[in-house]
Amino acid sequence: MKRKLFNLVLLLIPMCMFAQTNPAITTWMQNTTGITGRHYVAGNSTPINDSDLANVQSVDYDADWVYVSATGIPAYITGPFQDGNPSFATAQNSIFKMPLNPTQNTGTSTDTTPGNIGIFINGVALFDYRDGVAWNDSTNNICGGPGNAPCPGGPTAVMDWNRDAIPAEMEGFDCNKAHPAMGNYHHHQNPSAFDMDLLVVSDVCDTYPADGLYVIDTNAHSPLIGFAYDGFPIYGAYGYANVDGTGGIVRIQSSYELTGASTRTDGPNVSATYFDGYFREDYLFVSHPEEYYLDEHNGRFAITPEYPAGTYAYYATVDANHNSAYPYAVGPAFYGNVTTTTVSSVPVGTTNYVLSTFDYVFNDSTIKTYPNPTAEIITLQITDVSHPDLKVQLVNVAGQLISEQTLKMGSTICNFETSALYNGTYFVVVSNGSSKKTFKILVNKGF
Secondary structure, three states: OHHHHHHHHHHHOOOOOOHHHOHHHHOOOEOOOOOEEEEEEOOEEEEEEEEEEOOEEEEEEOOOEEEEEEOOOOOOOEOOOOOOOOOOOOOOOEEEEEEOOOOEOOOOOOEOOOOEEEEEOOOOEEEOOEEEEEEEOOOOEEEOOOOOOOOOOOOOOOOOOEEEHHHHOHHHOOOOOEEEEOOEEEEOOOOEOHHHOOOOOOOHHHHOOOOEOOOOOOOOOOOEEEEEOOOOEEEOOEEEOOOOOOOOEEEOEOOEEEOOOOOOOOOOOOOOOOOOOOEHHHEEEOOOOOOOEOOOOOEEEEOOOOOOOOEEEEEOOEOOOOOEOOOOOOOOEOOEOOOOEEEOOOOOOOEEOOOOOOOOOOOHHHEEEEOOOEOOEEEEEEOOOOOOOEEEEEEEOOOOEEEEEEEOOOOOEEEEEOOOOOOEEEEEEEEEOOEEEEEEEEEOOOO
């Protein structure tokens, strides 16, 4: 009853907001410093600097729409894609037209489709769960995708058993849990790095470290990380336990569960190859009374930090080990009316949203250094996705500069190797404008 009453109140709240406070305008990571993309190639753990600009290039709006111009290239390092994918992340140079006042679809829900179904705040694409491969029950074999026979009806045909990209394409994801399709770099899932999960299921970060869009913080409401094509926001994995903003911070959970069946109708029997969870249809929606469980679209009405009056929001769900959990972000159908599209130019008469200039103030709870003491590497990690470019310096006790890096907007981690350091005390200094934060680190390599 509590949820129904709260939902009713939210439906009565006008969605129109002042442009300067509408998160659909203000949240994007605008690249004002010329940040460019970087990528790894297989066999080389030194990233290569690219010429394409990263993140979002401009944000324009009118009374009804926001126009987001982005390359689709992140600030974090992409690649390599070790499943034989010959593609690299290449600039898409798209202009997305998104609604400022998204609305619920009160008719038949619109299914998500292969390809773009959302945009992260750095301009990188969100895809749904599928990878274009399915089961053809007439041939009793896989169809679609590279090296397979085409599926009946073509790549957009609706099949009975559609392969889940997350387990099937694990080998081809980079450290950020993403990969390109014909150059269109995209995430199907929670955009945090593999090696930040409690149970690490890929070792790609060991050789090709990167940092993903954000770091999961179990003690804070996850940031707004993107928008679905119906215009509703997408948050990270943690939020308020109750939809009215109370109950503390908890992991927001998917309501989809594996059926546990050993046989599939018109599909392959469950086996080591086609295991339970290999196909999207292995999951069944199971309603739960707790408000931290999501609906069939993987969202809920709730108060969030950016929407204190409440909004419908999707969440990038993970399991207890922080491994991605189906349906991963949005789906298998949208909650709202899908109105986002791409346009060839920004219309005349729109207003350009200019980022405010300010000195970034550090929040102690959002920055940490580890391990401490350390023997091989010093890592600085930030959980605030809205940070500007930050200068990170490693200095010794005499105040001498040992090394310096820039933690770029859209990145969350930087590392200093200790191979050339002596045992002793060092300091990691993070600064921007008039703000500065210093961390004491002890290097102890033993004997």
